[in-house]
Structure formats: structure tokens, C-alpha cells
Amino acid sequence: xxxxxxxxxxxxxxxxxxxxxxxxxxxxxxxxxxxxxxxxxxxxxxxxxxxxxxxxxxxxxxxxxxxxxxxxxxxxxxxxxxxxxxxxxxxxxxxxxxxxxxxxxxxxxxxxxxxxxxxxxxxxxxxxxxxxxxxxxxxxxxxxxxxxxxxxxxxxxxxxxxxxxxxxxxxxxxxxxxxxxxxxxxxxxxxxxxxxxxxxxxxxxxxxxxxxxxxxxxxxxxxxxxxxxxxxxxxxxxxxxxxxxxxxxxxxxxxxxxxxxxxxxxxxxxxxxxxxxxxxxxxxxxxxxxxxxxxxxxxxxxxxxxxxxxxxxxxxxxxxxxxxxxxxxxxxxxxxxxxxxxxxxxxxxxxxxxxxxxxxxxxxxxxxxxxxxxxxxxxxxxxxxxxxxxxxxxxxxxxxxxxxxxxxxxxxxxxxxxxxxxxxxxxxxxxxxxxxxxxxxxxxxxxxxxxxxxxxxxxxxxxxxxxxxxxxxxxxxxxxxxxxxxxxxxxxxxxxxxxxxxxxxxxxxxxxxxxxxxxxxxxxxxxxxxxxxxxxxxxxxxxxxxxxxxxxxxxxxxxxxxxxxxxxxxxxxxxxxxxxxxxxxxxxxxxxxxxxxxxxxxxxxxxxxxxxxxxxxxxxxxxxxxxxxxxxxxxxxxxxxxxxxxxxxxxxxxxxxxxxxxxxxxxxxxxxxxxxxxxxxxxxxxxxxxxxxxxxxxxxxxxxxxxxxxxxxxxxxxxxxxxxxxxxxxxxxxxxxxxxxxxxxxxxxxxxxxxxxxxxxxxxxxxxxxxxxxxxxxxxxxxxxxxxxxxxxxxxxxxxxxxxxxxxxxxxxxxxxxxxxxxxxxxxxxxxxxxxxxxxxxxxxxxxxxxxxxxxxxxxx
Amino acid sequence: xxxxxxxxxxxxxxxxxxxxxxxxxxxxxxxxxxxxxxxxxxxxxxxxxxxxxxxxxxxxxxxxxxxxxxxxxxxxxxxxxxxxxxxxxxxxxxx
Numbered sequence: 001x002x003x004x005x006x007x008x009x010x011x012x013x014x015x016x017x018x019x020x021x022x023x024x025x026x027x028x029x030x031x032x033x034x035x036x037x038x039x040x041x042x043x044x045x046x047x048x049x050x051x052x053x054x055x056x057x058x059x060x061x062x063x064x065x066x067x068x069x070x071x072x073x074x075x076x077x078x079x080x081x082x083x084x085x086x087x088x089x090x091x092x093x094x095x096x097x098x099x100x101x102x103x104x105x106x107x108x109x110x111x112x113x114x115x116x117x118x119x120x121x122x123x124x125x126x127x128x129x130x131x132x133x134x135x136x137x138x139x140x141x142x143x144x145x146x147x148x149x150x151x152x153x154x155x156x157x158x159x160x161x162x163x164x165x166x167x168x169x170x171x172x173x174x175x176x177x178x179x180x181x182x183x184x185x186x187x188x189x190x191x192x193x194x195x196x197x198x199x200x201x202x203x204x205x206x207x208x209x210x211x212x213x214x215x216x217x218x219x220x221x222x223x224x225x226x227x228x229x230x231x232x233x234x235x236x237x238x239x240x241x242x243x244x245x246x247x248x249x250x251x252x253x254x255x256x257x258x259x260x261x262x263x264x265x266x267x268x269x270x271x272x273x274x275x276x277x278x279x280x281x282x283x284x285x286x287x288x289x290x291x292x293x294x295x296x297x298x299x300x301x302x303x304x305x306x307x308x309x310x311x312x313x314x315x316x317x318x319x320x321x322x323x324x325x326x327x328x329x330x331x332x333x334x335x336x337x338x339x340x341x342x343x344x345x346x347x348x349x350x351x352x353x354x355x356x357x358x359x360x361x362x363x364x365x366x367x368x369x370x371x372x373x374x375x376x377x378x379x380x381x382x383x384x385x386x387x388x389x390x391x392x393x394x395x396x397x398x399x400x401x402x403x404x405x406x407x408x409x410x411x412x413x414x415x416x417x418x419x420x421x422x423x424x425x426x427x428x429x430x431x432x433x434x435x436x437x438x439x440x441x442x443x444x445x446x447x448x449x450x451x452x453x454x455x456x457x458x459x460x461x462x463x464x465x466x467x468x469x470x471x472x473x474x475x476x477x478x479x480x481x482x483x484x485x486x487x488x489x490x491x492x493x494x495x496x497x498x499x500x501x502x503x504x505x506x507x508x509x510x511x512x513x514x515x516x517x518x519x520x521x522x523x524x525x526x527x528x529x530x531x532x533x534x535x536x537x538x539x540x541x542x543x544x545x546x547x548x549x550x551x552x553x554x555x556x557x558x559x560x561x562x563x564x565x566x567x568x569x570x571x572x573x574x575x576x577x578x579x580x581x582x583x584x585x586x587x588x589x590x591x592x593x594x595x596x597x598x599x600x601x602x603x604x605x606x607x608x609x610x611x612x613x614x615x616x617x618x619x620x621x622x623x624x625x626x627x628x629x630x631x632x633x634x635x636x637x638x639x640x641x642x643x644x645x646x647x648x649x650x651x652x653x654x655x656x657x658x659x660x661x662x663x664x665x666x667x668x669x670x671x672x673x674x675x676x677x678x679x680x681x682x683x684x685x686x687x688x689x690x691x692x693x694x695x696x697x698x699x700x701x702x703x704x705x706x707x708x709x710x711x712x713x714x715x716x717x718x719x720x721x722x723x724x725x726x727x728x729x730x731x732x733x734x735x736x737x738x739x740x741x742x743x744x745x746x747x748x749x750x751x752x753x754x755x756x757x758x759x760x761x762x763x764x765x766x767x768x769x770x771x772x773x774x775x776x777x778x779x780x781x782x783x784x785x786x787x788x789x790x791x792x793x794x795x796x797x798x799x800x801x802x803x804x805x806x807x808x809x810x811x812x813x814x815x816x817x818x819x820x821x822x823x824x825x826x827x828x829x830x831x832x833x834x835x836x837x838x839x840x841x842x843x844x845x846x847x848x849x850x851x852x853x854x855x856x857x858x859x860x861x
Numbered sequence: 862x863x864x865x866x867x868x869x870x871x872x873x874x875x876x877x878x879x880x881x882x883x884x885x886x887x888x889x890x891x892x893x894x895x896x897x898x899x900x901x902x903x904x905x906x907x908x909x910x911x912x913x914x915x916x917x918x919x920x921x922x923x924x925x926x927x928x929x930x931x932x933x934x935x936x937x938x939x940x941x942x943x944x945x946x947x948x949x950x951x952x953x954x955x956x
Contacts, residue, residue, distance in 0.1 A: 279900040290890045300867045303941040310939050311874045314954040
């Protein structure tokens with residue numbers, strides 16, 4: 001303990017004697033370090049708590065205080081004699097007199113609380129605790145300070161002596177057993193310990209071993225039988241009190257049997273599949289009210305300026321015009337001459353069918369790829385024709401070719417006479433209408449062969465089908481010609497099917513001469529007897545228009561008319577072969593035209609002899625922009641066309657279409673172009689329906705006009721080809737053609753617009769050449785020409801097979817059908833080509849007008 | 862009368878196909894198109910204008926939509942919004 005004390009003392013004590021310097025230095029160092037620590041800490045706690053000496057309070061003693069308490073530095077108190085005992089009363093006295101200035105002020109409380117009489121103040125020469133003096137606040141510490149230094153001094157002296165003597169280690173002293181002195185803790189121990197007070201009772205249970213683990217058997221026992229097993233308090237009837245229940249109110253409710261069941265479904269959450277709604281609308285009064293409100297006026301005044309700015313911006317220029325793109329297109333479109341070509345793809349001819357025959361008309365099948373039909377005619381003299389018609393031989397009039405089988409025709413359509421023009425029905429490609437040499441209109445229905453035609457690729461050469469058809473009466477009963485004379489069909493070619501016509505028009509009412517042009521009227525309108533156009537509810541093409549050089553234009557309807565039929569079936573043996581479909585049975589023998597237009601020349605009683613006709617409302621097989629649509633449309637018509645059941649509706653039920661134009665262009669045999677109207681007027685004088693006189697007539701061509709065709713892009717631009725030149729007309733411009741080519745050496749025999757490029761058209765010539773004209777490049781000569789065959793070109797027909805492939809079918813006089821592939825440049829139009837062509841036409845129109853004015857001006861001079 | 866005149870003037874601009882005045886709820890008040898088309902335009906453009914306006918204001922609450930132009934392949938739809946009304950003009954830019 002004394003040693004412990006020593007160690008603590010060494011840290012406590014500040015000034016040391018020189019003898020104790022060793023330890024003292026060590027202590028100083030440690031205490032200095034501690035002092036530094038303390039400086040950093042806050043100064044609120046004055047004691048040396050930080051170091052672990054809460055009883056040490058450093059104090060500053062001014063000289064005054066030192067004088068008062070006789071602890072002047074270096075006089076009363078020195079480094080050696082650092083202790084000074086000051087009476088507590090003195091300190092209190094000093095505190096009272098000097099109050100705040102007193103050096104003891106900070107430790108006033110300590111002083112007042114101090115238990116003893118005297119306080120120890122130690123001089124801190126080395127500023128061990130921060131100040132030059134420090135106060136020791138507790139008695140114990142004071143004692144320690146005062147006494148042990150003496151003992152320490154003594155001890156250290158002893159130590160030193162020992163050290164000076166020998167440096168031996170203190171021998172280990174074993175602790176000596178001392179008798180244990182009780183301090184009263186055994187009582188507590190006794191209290192806490194646990195002792196048994198009660199003797200424990202022991203019980204032992206035993207059972208026979210075999211009863212362990214035996215199966216358990218339960219039995220029932222009625223509790224009431226065993227006495228004492230339960231106690232009950234039974235109720236009894238109280239005789240003194242009873243109410244008899246006379247009436248009872250009971251409610252009864254039927255509840256349906258419900259059963260709860262559940263399944264797991266995939267349905268996650270309800271979602272609106274469709275919403276039906278109708279828009280809110282304001283009534284007229286409300287609208288009026290809003291219109292006249294002030295707010296609207298203000299709104300408009302504030303808004304219209306912005307709107308006008310925006311509108312004007314748009315008018316000034318197109319901000320989104322891509323100049324680079326347009327530049328690139330311009331470059332690509334102006335190709336070299338060498339790039340333009342018509343590549344020969346295929347040519348079809350047949351020695352059997354097409355010997356000595358000329359092809360008069362070529363038509364592509366609207367839906368089947370690679371299927372093309374041509375009509376072949378023979379150049380016979382008049383006698384030859386009469387002989388032929390007497391024999392009642394069916395002519396192989398229309399021949400179908402397929403790309404996949406260039407040597408054998410796919411289908412041959414038979415008809416009493418040569419066909420000079422024919423057309424597929426736009427709404428049903430199985431219906432073909434043709435105009436005969438003798439003026440009859442003939443209809444075919446090849447739906448029977450449709451599938452075979454579509455599978456033309458798979459038709460092998462070795463597939464022989466013997467089609468035996470009878471010939472039957474072909475002429476009208478009224479003619480009373482030779483009746484049904486069966487004759488056989490010649491030549492069942494391998495793989496070639498033959499189909500007979502379904503219906504032909506009555507000869508009496510047909511044209512008197514060759515039908516040179518036949519067109520289907522589009523499916524959105526129909527015409528009645530008076531020439532008024534109505535909406536076509538049937539939405540299929542049901543009407544035809546034909547023209548012939550016998551000065552008449554006839555409109556036909558393929559539906560059954562309501563007119564009383566002459567009951568021809570009774571008079572004539574109907575010997576229609578069974579294979580012929582009876583789609584047009586109602587028409588056969590009694591088909592009459594709907595309207596007959598006579599093209600009378602104005603001022604004279606002469607008539608025009610139309611060769612070709614072009615209506616404004618043409619139905620185009622080939623829509624330029626949406627090819628797929630037009631191809632898909634016929635496929636939807638899978639069911640039979642019940643033309644027999646379809647009847648011409650009465651005028652009242654249909655809606656009159658005002659927007660359909662009744663006008664048409666006609667090209668005549670004499671080279672005139674006539675513009676007329678088909679509406680029938682009732683002549684006030686005679687009361688008979690009279691066709692209108694043509695409004696305009698132009699003589700441009702030297703010879704018969706062979707082509708009158710509308711541009712697929714611009715409905716009012718018409719191309720007419722005849723004689724040695726061609727002309728382009730614009731409907732509505734009555735001064736003349738807006739473009740007229742110069743006369744050439746060779747006659748132009750046919751012409752056709754390009755289907756994809758607005759300013760391009762093809763002209764066929766007498767010498768077998770095809771001229772390709774591009775209005776945007778050159779207008780004085782064709783931009784390209786190519787020789788196709790040696791004989792005269794009779795018909796040109798382009799066809800868009802796919803977006804990348806365009807074909808041009810060219811037929812010539814020698815019976816050969818050439819199919820050419822149109823090169824890219826000719827088939828692809830640039831983006832603004834249509835606009836440019838339109839501009840060109842407009843310029844030409846203006847030019848024409850100016851010319852006319854100039855001429856008039858000249859005339860007046 | 863002034864209202865008529867202003868609308869007529871706007872309609873007379875080059876290329877203008879249709880003009881419509883719609884109230885704040887999207888119900889057409891005055892139009893030059895047929896009813897079904899007008900109603901369709903009104904409903905759709907009203908919603909789009911509201912969306913556009915809320916977009917502009919979300920980004921900057923001090924801002925507001927003054928004009929909306931939708932340029933399509935065939936024509937341009939111009940919408941001038943206001944507190945209570947909407948003026949819609951459909952124009953075919955000359956190209």
C-alpha cells in the first residue's frame with residue numbers, strides 16, 4: 001500500500017528534491033503532458049479533474065495576496081518548502097474584504113465547504129498545475145502531501161542507500177496466513193442459503209409391463225347412466241305459471257341455394273375493349289349564343305394574327321422541303337439515252353391458232369400474274385366472212401397466254417365471230433366482254449377455268465384434256481337463222497382449255513358494223529335509260545359501253561331487265577351446251593342495249609362514226625398507288641355473281657349522282673375528235689328521246705383515230721392517236737389540243753399512257769417500232785424508240801406486275817405477242833414528276849389561250 | 862359580324878381546307894367541315910392541345926402555349942389556343 005501510495009504521490013507531487021530528481025523528472029514529464037492536455041480542455045472546471053486529481057485547484061497568488069498570507073515567493077515559500085497552511089478563517093476574511101478581487105474567489109465554494117481548519121496551499125514553482133500556487137481541497141490529500149513526503153523522503157533515502165550498496169532484488173515474501181476475522185457476513189450467507197425444511201415425500205407408481213404400449217380402445221358410456229358422473233339441474237315445469245302460445249309470428253325467407261366455388265383464370269384485370277359513345281354537341285341556339293358572345297370576339301381578335309402569320313409562312317415557302325433529296329432525285333431521273341430500253345421478255349405465238357391472224361386487242365388479266373389475253377382476227381374478204389358465218393364455226397377468238405408456258409395457250413375463248421376488242425370486267429376478272437366483228441357483244445364467264453388459270457404454272461405439257469363441246473345456236477331467234485346445228489370442236493390441244501361464250505347480244509339491236517371499242521362502266525355508278533347516272537348499289541361493274549363506226553354508241557346492262565321478256569325459250573330449242581355456265585342465261589338471245597346514242601353531226605344530218613371512246617369515269621384495273629388493293633379486291637368475290645338475279649332497279653330507289661360527268665371523248669373514222677354528252681333529252685318537238693348533239697368537234701388527225709385514252713394520272717388529259725400524228729387534249733379546254741405532235745413518216749397505229757410516269761406514253765407505228773415519248777424531256781420527238789417487230793404494231797398494253805417489274809405487251813399484225821420488260825427509268829417516276837407534268841400542261845393551256853387571243857387580235861387587224 | 866368577317870378572311874387564305882372554332886370543352890361551335898369530321902377533329906385536337914399546354918407549363922410554370930402546328934404529309938393543322946376557345950385551321954401547304 002505504501003508503495004502504491006508512493007506511485008500516486010510521485011505523480012501528485014510537484015517540486016521535488018534533487019535526490020528525487022529521477023522520479024521527479026519522470027513525474028514532471030508526465031504531468032507536463034497532462035498539463036498540456038488540460039490546457040486544451042475548458043477552463044470551467046478549475047480542479048485538476050482532468051489529470052485525476054480532483055482536489056487540486058491551481059490558483060494565482062498576486063503579490064498582495066502573498067503578503068497577506070505570508071506566502072511570498074522565495075521568501076516564505078520556496079521550492080523546497082512549498083507547503084503553506086492557511087487558516088480557513090483567514091481565507092474567508094480575505095474573501096469578504098476583497099470579494100471579487102480576492103485570489104480565492106474562484107475557489108470560494110471549495111473553501112467554504114472545506115471540513116478542516118487549515119487549507120494547504122502549495123507553491124508550484126514549476127507551474128506543474130498551471131499556476132504558481134495550488135490549493136489542496138481535501139484533508140486526506142493534505143495529509144498525504146504533508147506526511148508522506150517525509151516518509152517518502154526517508155524511504156528514498158533508504159533506497160538510495162540500498163542502491164548505493166547492492167543492486168539486489170527484494171526477496172519474494174510469501175504471504176503469511178492470518179486468522180480469518182469475521183466481519184459479520186456469515187449471517188447474510190446463512191440467510192441466503194437454501195435449506196430443506198420439509199421432508200420430501202416419495203411416491204412410487206408401478207404398472208404391469210405388458211400394459212405399456214397396448215393399443216388404445218375407446219368406448220362410449222352414457223353419462224346419465226352412471227350415477228355421480230355428472231350433476232345437472234333439470235328444468236321442471238312450473239305449474240303455477242304458464243302461458244299458452246296462441247299465435248306465433250314467424251318470418252319465412254326463401255334463400256337460393258348458393259354454392260361457392262372458385263377457379264383459377266388467366267384474366268388479370270378488366271380492360272375496356274371498346275367504348276361506344278357519341279360526341280357532345282351544342283344545339284343551334286347555344287351555338288348562336290356563343291358566336292355572338294363578347295368572349296369569342298376577343299378571342300378571335302387575339303388569335304387571328306397568330307393564325308395569319310402561320311398561314312402566310314406556309315404560303316411563302318415549304319419549310320420542310322428537303323433540297324438534298326430533291327437534288328438527288330433530279331439526277332437519277334435524267335438518265336442517259338442508253339439506259340432507256342425495253343427488254344424483250346417473252347413472245348407468244350402459235351402456229352395453229354394464230355396463223356395468218358392479226359391481233360386486234362391485248363388485255364392483261366387483272367389478277368393473275370403473267371396472264372395475258374389477246375384477241376386474234378383474220379383478214380378476210382367480205383365473201384370469206386359470209387362463208388364463215390354460214391358455217392357457224394366458232395372462232396378461236398381470245399387466246400390466253402401465261403408466262404410460264406410460252407408455247408401453249410392456256411385458254412381459248414370461242415365466239416361466233418372475230419373479236420375486235422374485249423375487256424375483263426374490273427370487278428370480276430372472270431367475266432369478259434367482247435365486241436364482235438358483226439356488231440354483237442359477247443360475254444364469257446370463265447370462272448370454271450379460274451383455278452386452272454391460276455395454276456398455270458403447274459400445267460404440264462402432257463396434260464391432255466379432251467373438252468368436247470357442242471355447238472349450239474348462236475344467233476337470235478328473231479333472225480330465224482339456221483338453228484342448232486351441232487358441230488364438233490376442232491383440236492383438243494394438250495393443256496389448252498376452250499370455253500364458249502355465255503351470252504351474246506341480240507343481233508337486231510346490236511351494232512351494224514364491227515364494234516371497235518368496248519368499256520365497262522365503273523362500279524360506282526350506273527346509268528338508266530335516260531342517261532341519268534345513279535349510284536350503283538351492286539358495287540360491281542354491270543354496264544358496258546360500246547361504240548362502232550355505225551355512228552352509234554350503245555350502253556348495255558348485263559343484269560336482267562324488267563322488260564317483259566319475249567319468251568324466247570319457248571320458241572327456240574335451247575341447246576346450250578351443259579358446260580357453259582349459265583351466268584348470263586337471262587341475257588342470251590335477248591340482250592338489248594340500254595341506251596343508244598347517235599352521234600349526229602351538228603348542222604347536218606350526217607353522223608360521226610366513232611372508233612374509240614373514252615369516258616371520264618374510267619375504271620382502272622391498275623391503280624397506280626395501291627397495287628395490292630386492287631389485286632385483293634377481286635379475290636374477295638368468290639361467290640358467283642348472280643347477274644341473273646340482279647335486276648335493274650327502278651329509278652326511284654337509287655340515288656342520283658350529280659358528280660358523275662356525262663361527257664366523253666370520241667375518236668372517229670374520219671379523224672375527228674368529238675366531245676359529247678350521253679344524257680338523253682326529250683326533244684320537245686317530237687317527244688322522243690334524242691341524244692344530245694356533240695358539243696365540240698376537232699379535226700386533227702388525217703386518218704381514223706385509233707386511240708383515245710385518258711391519262712391514268714390526270715383525269716382530264718386525253719391522248720388521241722391517229723394517222724400520222726397524235727394529240728393531247730385537256731377536257732374543258734375547247735380551243736384545241738394542248739399538245740400536238742408533228743407529222744411523222746410512218747403512221748401511228750396505237751398509243752398508250754405509261755402507268756407509272758405521268759409524262760410518258762408509248763406510241764406504236766406502222767413499221768413495228770415503238771416510240772417512247774417523255775414530255776418532260778423532249779416534246780418535238782420521241783425520247784426513245786425501239787423496233788419490236790417487222791409488222792405493224794396493233795396494240796400496246798402496259799402492266800404493273802410488281803413494284804419492280806413492269807411489262808409492256810405489244811401485239812403486231814403477224815399474230816405475235818411480244819412482252820417486254822420496261823426498264824427502271826421508264827417505270828419509276830420521281831417525286832415531283834406529276835407536278836411538273838401538270839405544270840407543263842397548264843403552261844401549254846396558257847400558251848394555247850394566248851395563241852388564240854393573238855390570232856383573234858390578228859384577225860381584227 | 863366581326864366574327865364572321867375574321868373567319869372568312871382566314872378561310873380565304875391560299876390552301877386553307879377548313880376552319881373550326883371549338884369551345885373549352887371540345888364542342889365545336891363553328892365549322893366549315895361536315896359534322897362527323899368536325900367532331901372527330903375537335904375531340905382529338907382538344908385533348909392534344911391540353912396535353913401540349915400542360916407539357917409547356919410543367920417545364921416552366923411561367924410559360925404558356927401560344928400556338929400548335931402539326932405538319933403531316935398531306936396538310937398542316939394549326940391550333941391557336943386560348944382560355945375559352947380553340948381556333949383550328951387545316952391548310953394544304955402549296956408544295
